[in-house]
Structures are given as structure tokens and as C-alpha cells.
Amino acid sequence: MKRDKVVGAILLVMALFGISGLALITVFIFREGVPVVLRLGARQIFLSSDWEPSLGHFGILSMMVGSLAVTLGAAVIGVVFSLGLAVVLTQFSPPGLSAALKPVVELLAGIPSVVYGFVGVVTLVPLIRHTLGGPGLSVLAASIVLGVMVLPTITSIAIDALQAVPRSYLEGSIALGATRWQTVTMVLLRAARSGLVTAVILGMGRAIGETMAVIMVAGNALEVPHSLLAPVRTLTSNIALEMGYASGDHRQALFATGATLFVVITLLNIAALAISRRRTGRGRFS
Amino acid sequence: MNLLGSTSIQPFAEILAEHYEKKYPGQFAEVQGGGSTAGLQAAEHGLADIGMCSRSLTTKESRLFTEILIARDGLAIVVNPENPVSRLSLEQLRALFAGRIANWSEVGGKNGSVWPITREEGSGTRESFVRLIMGAERISRRALTQESNGAVKELVKGDPSAIGYMSLGLVGKDLKPVTVDGAEPTVENVLAGRYHLVRPLLFVTKGAANSAARKFVDFVLSSDGQRLLATEGLVRVR
Numbered sequence: 001m002k003r004d005k006v007v008g009a010i011l012l013v014m015a016l017f018g019i020s021g022l023a024l025i026t027v028f029i030f031r032e033g034v035p036v037v038l039r040l041g042a043r044q045i046f047l048s049s050d051w052e053p054s055l056g057h058f059g060i061l062s063m064m065v066g067s068l069a070v071t072l073g074a075a076v077i078g079v080v081f082s083l084g085l086a087v088v089l090t091q092f093s094p095p096g097l098s099a100a101l102k103p104v105v106e107l108l109a110g111i112p113s114v115v116y117g118f119v120g121v122v123t124l125v126p127l128i129r130h131t132l133g134g135p136g137l138s139v140l141a142a143s144i145v146l147g148v149m150v151l152p153t154i155t156s157i158a159i160d161a162l163q164a165v166p167r168s169y170l171e172g173s174i175a176l177g178a179t180r181w182q183t184v185t186m187v188l189l190r191a192a193r194s195g196l197v198t199a200v201i202l203g204m205g206r207a208i209g210e211t212m213a214v215i216m217v218a219g220n221a222l223e224v225p226h227s228l229l230a231p232v233r234t235l236t237s238n239i240a241l242e243m244g245y246a247s248g249d250h251r252q253a254l255f256a257t258g259a260t261l262f263v264v265i266t267l268l269n270i271a272a273l274a275i276s277r278r279r280t281g282r283g284r285f286s
Numbered sequence: 287m288n289l290l291g292s293t294s295i296q297p298f299a300e301i302l303a304e305h306y307e308k309k310y311p312g313q314f315a316e317v318q319g320g321g322s323t324a325g326l327q328a329a330e331h332g333l334a335d336i337g338m339c340s341r342s343l344t345t346k347e348s349r350l351f352t353e354i355l356i357a358r359d360g361l362a363i364v365v366n367p368e369n370p371v372s373r374l375s376l377e378q379l380r381a382l383f384a385g386r387i388a389n390w391s392e393v394g395g396k397n398g399s400v401w402p403i404t405r406e407e408g409s410g411t412r413e414s415f416v417r418l419i420m421g422a423e424r425i426s427r428r429a430l431t432q433e434s435n436g437a438v439k440e441l442v443k444g445d446p447s448a449i450g451y452m453s454l455g456l457v458g459k460d461l462k463p464v465t466v467d468g469a470e471p472t473v474e475n476v477l478a479g480r481y482h483l484v485r486p487l488l489f490v491t492k493g494a495a496n497s498a499a500r501k502f503v504d505f506v507l508s509s510d511g512q513r514l515l516a517t518e519g520l521v522r523v524r
Contacts, residue, residue: 126444136444221430
């Protein structure tokens with residue numbers, strides 16, 4: 001039909017428009033960020049933790065370590081709570097309770113990050129300072145705040161993965177005499193493994209890109225953190241803290257920081273995509 | 287008529303603007319933050335009639351802009367009221383922020399780590415602090431970095447091991463300002479030249495100010511404007 005074609009063409013143009021925005025951003029970040037890396041040498045930027053823009057030092061190693069540390073911390077916390085939540089909601093809780101709890105978890109995703117940061121600063125940071133020592137603003141505080149923030153992402157994807165496991169597997173397992181718990185750990189989680197890994201990776205992508213809440217609770221020190229209680233600056237915080245003022249090489253170095261982040265997030269997404277593609281052999285035990 | 291720049295001047299400029307609009311109905315002054323360096327850039331490119339800058343201009347910058355000193359501001363060094371240390375020398379301050387002194391017991395305090403708190407790169411307060419205290423020495427990489435006077439204040443308020451710096455006009459009652467080289471940080475001591483950690487608060491324009499900007503500057507420098515700034519804790523220049 002002619003109308004179908006017209007609508008199709010309009011939608012195609014809109015889709016291309018969206019994609020070209022992404023392409024433009026990509027080109028812009030790399031065009032601004034790559035020259036400074038070529039000029040100063042990758043070594044001076046990626047293998048040095050000496051960041052002092054006024055003296056022309058632009059090492060981002062400590063921030064790469066920082067981003068990695070808080071992201072892994074968030075992943076650990078996110079995995080424990082999200083997978084637990086997903087298993088309970090799909091297997092153990094009565095359907096009425098699941099129906100009520102799932103939207104509550106999803107609601108967490110709607111809270112602005114500045115609110116997470118504020119709650120972290122007001123409650124979590126003093127708690128860490130008083131009970132564990134250090135300045136409170138720390139890898140640990142950032143990991144916990146991010147862990148809560150990625151909860152909805154990981155939980156909802158994990159629930160989908162668990163629900164995709166055919167019922168017959170669970171029934172078969174129970175019929176063979178396995179307990180409910182054995183069925184969950186030995187059949188359900190294994191069958192849904194690739195989906196669960198995807199969920200965690202996407203959660204990590206969200207954590208590493210988070211900025212506002214991290215600036216508020218991480219302390220933003222430039223030192224490579226040597227413990228969970230040490231303050232840390234992440235790649236995103238560095239950009240947000242300094243972009244307003246930067247010019248010249250400093251500005252380009254911040255774009256290089258952004259490009260680094262871009263590459264890391266792209267790799268995470270590719271990994272998630274690759275793992276979830278493998279799921280086509282769904283249900284096969286390997 | 288708009289002003290843009292330093293977040294240290296912004297709250298004071300907002301108060302000035304409010305009184306200015308009341309005094310001259312029909313005149314408007316719009317105030318935006320962004321930081322000292324952003325203020326200079328905005329003035330240079332004509333995005334703002336007046337740029338606000340809370341540090342001295344560099345030689346290159348002073349060739350480019352016309353600067354108007356609207357007030358001076360003491361830079362207060364603040365610690366938590368629970369911290370027994372209340373007097374420090376300039377040399378001790380430098381060592382504390384450079385990380386050479388890492389335990390409060392070395393400067394007469396309790397045994398415990400020192401957590402210096404600094405501001406982000408490009409902040410006028412930071413640049414003034416570096417010029418007045420650090421000199422050629424660098425601020426420790428261990429220092430916590432916060433992006434506003436308010437955030438520094440919150441942190442020092444909650445942490446007995448912290449030490450920070452901020453605008454004297456914004457210290458308030460919850461923090462303890464430290465006596466530096468024997469001089470208490472008060473407006474009187476700044477005026478008398480006894481307290482040396484002082485920075486200029488500047489309005490800058492590219493070339494001569496236009497008429498609307500001129501009118502606002504005249505108000506700020508008038509006895510009304512200066513009295514307003516003084517009651518807010520700044521040091522008047524007229």
C-alpha cells in the first residue's frame with residue numbers, strides 16, 4: 001500500500017536522524033580528544049596518574065582505576081541484591097507480592113541521581129566515617145550508591161532471563177527429587193546464565209557512566225585508591241568537575257577522558273550483546 | 287544587562303541585582319554562575335556585559351579586559367569545631383595541603399590523619415589559594431575535591447579530620463576559621479592589613495563598559511552597594 005511506504009519512509013528518516021546524532025557525537029568526541037593523545041603520547045595520558053592541567057600534566061590512570069573500582073564494587077553489590085531479588089520475585093514469592101514488588105524496583109530507576117548522591121552524603125558517608133574510618137567519601141560509598149542505582153537495571157533484565165527458562169526444566173528437576181533450592185541453583189541459574197551475565201554487564205555500563213551521584217560521594221581525590229575507604233575520582237567526575245573552565249589542551253584532555261569512557265562502555269555493550277546472542281541455544285546445558 | 291562568572295561572587299551579585307532593580311525600576315540585571323574563567327570567556331566573546339572573577343587577572347588577561355575592583359574577600363582556612371587546632375602558620379598550612387604533614391599531632395592536634403579539601407581546577411577560590419599559600423608547591427593528590435563553597439562547608443562540618451578553604455563571607459557558625467600567622471580572619475583584620483589571605487573580587491568588561499553595565503557598576507561602588515556587600519561579610523573598597 002502506498003500509505004505504508006510513506007509512513008515507512010518517515011520512520012526511516014527519523015531513525016536515521018537519531019543514529020546520525022550518535023555518529024556526530026562520536027566523531028566530535030574523538031576529533032577533540034585524539035589530537036592531544038597523539039601530541040603528548042599515549043603513555044603520558046593513559047599510564048600516568050599525574051593530573052595537573054595548569055602544569056600541562058594530563059595523566060588519567062588514577063581515574064581509570066577509580067572508574068573500574070567503583071564499577072566493580074557496584075557490580076558486586078548489584079549482583080548479590082539483584083539476583084537475589086530476581087530469584088525471589090520469579091520463584092519464591094506469591095504472584096500477588098511479585099506483581100506489587102516489581103514496579104517498586106522499577107521505580108528506583110526513576111529517582112534522579114542527585115537524590116541518590118544527596119542521600120549518600122547525608123547518611124552513608126558519615127556512617128562509613130564513624131564506623132570504618134577515613135573521610136567517608138570513598139570507593140566504598142560510591143560502590144554502594146551505584147550498587148543501589150543499578151539494582152533496577154540488573155533486576156529487570158535478570159527477571160526476563162529467569163522467566164525465559166522453560167517450565168519443563170524446573171518441573172523435571174523437581175520430579176527427579178531435587179529440592180526447590182537445588183532446582184534454583186543447579187537448573188534455573190545455570191540455564192539462564194548468559195542472560196544473567198548480560199544483565200550484570202549492562203548494569204556495569206550504567207554504573208561506569210554515572211556522574212552526579214559519584215561526584216557527591218566519591219571524594220574526587222587524584223590519588224590511585226589503595227583501599228576501599230580511600231577517596232577516588234572517576235573518569236566521568238573528572239569531566240564534569242572541570243569542563244566548565246577548561247580551554248586548550250586541558251579541554252582536549254577532558255575530551256580524551258570522554259573518549260576513553262566511550263571505548264570502555266562500547267566494549268561492555270558489545271560483550272553484553274555477544275553473550276546475549278549466544279542465548280539462542282537457550283536451554284542447552286553446556 | 288547580564289553578569290556571568292565566579293560562583294563566589296554570584297550570591298553577592300544576586301543580592302546587589304535585587305536591590306538595584308528595586309532602586310531603579312525598569313532596569314534589569316541577570317546573574318549567572320559558571321566560574322571565574324567562564325566569566326572571563328563570556329566577557330571576551332560578548333556573551334555577558336560583565337564577567338565576574340574572584341582572583342587577580344594574569345598579565346595577559348589584564349591587557350584584554352578592563353577590571354573594576356568591587357570588593358575584597360578574605361580567604362578563610364576552616365576546620366571542624368571539634369579539632370583543637372586553631373592557630374597555624376603559613377608554612378604549616380602549605381605543608382598540610384601539600385601532604386607533607388599528614389597527621390594532626392604534628393601541628394598540635396589529636397593523633398589522626400589530615401584530610402585536606404580543595405576545590406576543582408579552574409575555581410577562582412582555588413587559584414587564589416594556590417597563589418596566596420601554595421606558591422610553587424602542589425596541592426596533594428590525596429586532597430578531596432569538592433565543587434562549591436557549600437560542599438566544602440558540609441564536609442568540614444561533619445569531619446574532625448578535614449581542613450578546607452573558602453570565602454570568609456560564607457564561613458557561618460558551624461565551622462572554625464583558623465588564625466593564620468597570628469591574625470584572626472576577620473573583616474577588621476583584612477582592612478587593617480593584618481590578615482594577608484585576601485583576594486580581589488572583580489567585575490571585568492571587554493573595553494569600556496556599556497551604559498547599562500556602567501550604571502550597575504556605579505550602583506555597586508556607591509555607598510549603598512558597598513554597605514550591602516559589607517553586611518554580607520565582604521570587605522568594602524570604598
